[in-house]
Amino acid sequence: MTAPLRVMLADDHTLVRAGLHKLIDSLPGVEVVGEAGDGQTLLTMVEQMHPDVVLMDIAMPGLNGLETTARLLQNNPSVRVMILSMHQSEEYVRRALRLGAVAYLLKDSAPMELELALAAVLRGETYLSPAVSKGVVNDYVQRLRDEDQPGDQLSPRQREVLQLIAEGLSTKEIARQLDLSVKTVETHRTSLMKLLDVHEVTGLVRYALKIGLVSV
DSSP: OOOOEEEEEEOSOHHHHHHHHHHHHTSTTEEEEEEESSHHHHHHHHHHHOOSEEEEOSOOSSSOHHHHHHHHHHHOTTSEEEEEESOOOHHHHHHHHHHTOSEEEETTSOHHHHHHHHHHHHTTOOEEOHHHHHHHHHHHHHHHHHSOOTTTTSOHHHHHHHHHHHTTOOHHHHHHHHTOOHHHHHHHHHHHHHHHTOOSHHHHHHHHHHTTSSOO
């Protein structure tokens, strides 16, 4: 028979731990092997009990859940840390994931969600509560929009000229296609080389490939 999944709880509220303990014990193939009310106690117990999973609150006295996660995984990298918190801030979520947590659940989640999260973690996946996941994705998209993307420094006309150069058109062909004078196209080519700090057409082609103006 497969050994049960060994879970340890870390939360400074006794009633919360009791509720989690009862809920987890009701799940098939899972058992609670220990409880801690603060981070330092948890670290000591992990060394003694060797759990597979730690379900951890963030707000704990002495050593908060995020700092505890970092210290725990430094010496016990195989333990899977699941954060259970009332904090929905994207900053908390990002920090928890950076420190090595594999799940982030909100305390107002439905009981069934804990079972789904445990199953996902056992499959080697990362689990985020839906409300948290939406916030993280929105935050990521906003940061992408705020960042300068490759090619953003080029004007629309410069991008047109660069694409046609990369496609192998001559200066005269580009001038005819864009209804420009040959001298204007040459000026665009020169300004592109200066702006991108390249000194030959092959450099322009490589840059066009890099920013997705053309494909190989």
